[in-house]
Amino acid sequence: xxxxxxxxxxxxxxxxxxxxxxxxxxxxxxxxxxxxxxxxxxxxxxxxxxxxxxxxxxxxxxxxxxxxxxxxxxxxxxxxxxxxxxxxxxxxxxxxxxxxxxxxxxxxxxxxxx
Amino acid sequence: xxxxxxxxxxxxxxxxxxxxxxxxxxxxxxxxxxxxxxxxxxxxxxxxxxxxxxxxxxxxxxxxxxxxxxxxxxxxxxxxxxxxxxxxxxxxxxxxxxxxxxxxxxxxxxxxxx
Numbered sequence: 001x002x003x004x005x006x007x008x009x010x011x012x013x014x015x016x017x018x019x020x021x022x023x024x025x026x027x028x029x030x031x032x033x034x035x036x037x038x039x040x041x042x043x044x045x046x047x048x049x050x051x052x053x054x055x056x057x058x059x060x061x062x063x064x065x066x067x068x069x070x071x072x073x074x075x076x077x078x079x080x081x082x083x084x085x086x087x088x089x090x091x092x093x094x095x096x097x098x099x100x101x102x103x104x105x106x107x108x109x110x111x112x113x114x
Numbered sequence: 115x116x117x118x119x120x121x122x123x124x125x126x127x128x129x130x131x132x133x134x135x136x137x138x139x140x141x142x143x144x145x146x147x148x149x150x151x152x153x154x155x156x157x158x159x160x161x162x163x164x165x166x167x168x169x170x171x172x173x174x175x176x177x178x179x180x181x182x183x184x185x186x187x188x189x190x191x192x193x194x195x196x197x198x199x200x201x202x203x204x205x206x207x208x209x210x211x212x213x214x215x216x217x218x219x220x221x222x223x224x225x226x227x228x
Contacts, residue, residue, distance in 0.1 A: 004157070031212075031213070033213065040220050041116070041220050042116070042118060042203065042205075042217065042218030042219050042220050042221070043158070043203070043218040044218075045214070045216070048213075048214055050212075050214070056214070058214070090157050090158070092157070092213075094213055101210060101211055101212060101213055102148060102160040102163065102213075103150075103158075103160065103213055103216075104159075104160075105150075105157030105158050105159070106157050107155065107156050107157050108155075108156075108157055
């Protein structure tokens with residue numbers, strides 16, 4: 001019973017490099033999300049996918065792209081990494097449109113951009 | 115702008131005593147409130163929630179209180195246990211059916227001393 005699985009757990013990039021963070025959930029959830037967490041700030045939503053085939057911008061989408069590959073998988077891509085994207089990234093999923101919605105999170109990816 | 119604020123970055127209590135974690139919000143449209151708990155190297159996990167039609171919700175040792183007029187909620191843990199040592203995030207959204215506009219506080223690190 002894995003829940004939400006993120007890879008990689010750690011990554012160091014140089015400015016300008018690209019990478020994709022992978023996320024998969026096995027709970028048959030409709031919605032998936034990408035958040036970033038920075039020191040002294042709460043988790044902030046980057047992008048979300050309310051259902052398979054749809055994606056929408058969240059609070060801080062600039063510099064990122066996403067792909068909802070299928071119902072299980074939702075990836076986050078940094079095309080040209082910048083030091084400001086140094087953060088801990090969390091993927092999450094939820095049922096969507098269920099009362100008392102709550103998020104199920106992966107264990108996070110610590111990304112450093114030098 | 116931080117719409118959800120947790121003004122205490124840290125809190126230390128003795129085992130067996132009460133822990134009170136506080137959270138304030140500025141957006142009067144928020145209608146649904148949650149607490150998440152996060153251990154190191156793990157993602158946040160859902161702890162307890164409350165909708166604005168209630169002023170209290172209890173689940174075992176955890177109780178959340180909501181004061182809508184003051185735009186304030188608190189999480190009470192009684193009795194506190196060393197295993198409760200974690201970072202606690204307060205979150206708020208406009209309804210209980212989706213997470214797309216959820217805002218998180220910066221977190222409070224709780225340490226429960228044996």
